[in-house]
Amino acid sequence: MTSVLAGPTVGLVKAAAINDAGHTMGRGSLLRYLQIKVHHLIQDHHWDSIRVVGCHDRTATVSRFEKTGKLFNTERPTAEAHGRSLLVKAFPGADYVQHYALIIATYLAMTGRPADTVTYQPPGHEECRRAVHRLELDLDGHLVIVGWGLQHLAPASGVWNRGPGYAWQSATIAGHRVVYLGFLHSIWGDVAGRVVTRLAELGARAVVYVGKVGSLTPGIEPNTSLATGNTSLVGGTLVTWNDFFGDYAAGQSGVRGGLHVSSPSVLLEDRDWLARHTASYAFVDPEIGPMGAAARQAGIPFGYLHVISNNLTGHYPADLSNERHRDVLRRRAVLAARIRTIITGCLAGRPAPLLKGSR
Template identity: 35%
Template sequence: MGEQLHRYVLPKVPELDLSDVQAIKVYGSPSLALLLNAKPLDTKLFNWRRPEFIRLGSFLHCVTSPGRDYTWHYAKLIATAGLIRGEQRPVLLTQPKRYEMDWFIDRWLPHSLPDADVVVFGYVQQLFGREAEGVPWNHCHGFGWKHIDVAGASVLLLGCEFSYWGDLAGSLTAAILRREITSWVLYVGKLGSLDPSLAPNQWLATGQSSVVDGVPFTWRGRLQYVRPTGRMLRDICHVTMPSVIDETREWAVEASQSCQVVDPEIGQMGRAAVKAGASFDYLHLVTDNLVKDFDQGLYDERSKHVASQRKSLLLEAEQMIRRGIIQTC
């Protein structure tokens, strides 16, 4: 993000009095009650819980949802905010164990979820307005869902109040598939481009491969058999990174030699699907460009212009999902 980095980082890390703070401790908690209500509920049903900052003695505690990638991401955010504000403190990171991540998801994911031909994560509030209209959201702590009919197939729209960033998305995918709710998971989200020709908020991307921890792998999807929309990028090379702050200029130059897009979740979800023998697809809005400045990016996501462009892309994503359902269900 270059000179715009502060616009992304600083709103995520509150400006607190650190004059007598010895260090900042970052760790995950299994309690949703410790996650901050950072979004007005009348405008956003999902993804509104945020890490809480708590002062205890000479330490400032940052409590997040218990994902290894998410705790790493927030430790990097805090360290970067300290550099920008000129008030650096040691950042002490305690990452959760894998079993703690899985336990957290199993604890909060409702056991009453119905079976479906496809489970859709991500931008679920914005999809299938015609079919979902009049169908109320079922709510519990952490999640909400709708069970609707689309072109004769059952679709479970699954929303989440907290951020299932990075490998926590893999745990969520694994839990859904382990419970045999579906054999097809589809994630509608956003990612960054490593291709200088791709302007933000103009393209959708999908594929069946990613590079995670330096290891490339592929999974079985269904959208590769579906006729694409006009602004669809297909069969592209994706790389999974745990934090936006890890995506430095030097890294982007090297990664762009072999990959076109990047985000924290796709490879983790695809790997979980491979392990379960299920189908996985992503259908993502290309929302920023890491190698060329288009004056749009993660730092201005709430502008009216960006919102209008994304609404148009989500309509195309919905059209693509319909085609996939009709053709493969």
């Protein structure tokens, strides 16, 4: 097999470790966050060079730190050793490849090891498109609910059907046809936008994304409330979409509305970044903006209803480094039930079939 490391280096980017002292997570939480993300071959061994590329390859070495006890989003980048060099294979997406390279470089720097060994090769548009086009579903006017917490949202009696890297379940909710869709791999950043484009091509009439956002507003305790909205700052431009929820979700108790900002990596959200965004924006995550932009381009409604999982403006017991803690899981299960109730209520207020003639 020909080594990818021996191939062309055109487009290679050096992954610069971030200054951990200025990050919003704080040094202790940031290091814990990195330790649960970085492949064990990097934590256990020293390498002369590490390159991150866009390639979904489950035949390479799987990290022993992959998540367990979850239905979806369990897979992390895999790795392949070539002598003293390591090739890290992340699901093809420009944001995800950059994000994981920053994770590795910052982890190495924080553990006293050379970080200038890390590079990444942004995947091309066509390879990103091909990776998402493995998704094949018959969506004849369905609402597709994609993302986090699907085991709490889908009917408990339903059957999960499996495809390559994803699973789905169909149901009828308040007279509307609904598909719950989850992925084994991460649909980080621009990947999530391509998923929406693909779902529209397959016949989806609307997409709802359920996930987690960070708060940019002081005083909001993580895992106690939900976030929604219809506008995101994407690459310096405000993007607004046809909101699936309209005013319904924001009018429910425990739900906060506001402007969202899309960030390609948690590692880039330092205190300087926060200072530039906190006055105007309420939430941050990598996916909402690309998904909303893709839905707008496809001419279908899109909505998000997310758990506020962390707060960048201060330190709380719960953050991105301890999301598997029992109390965090308990609180999020309560919020997931609330999300299910809001989605059902929103559908119940609409005539079936869903959004007939909206495409």
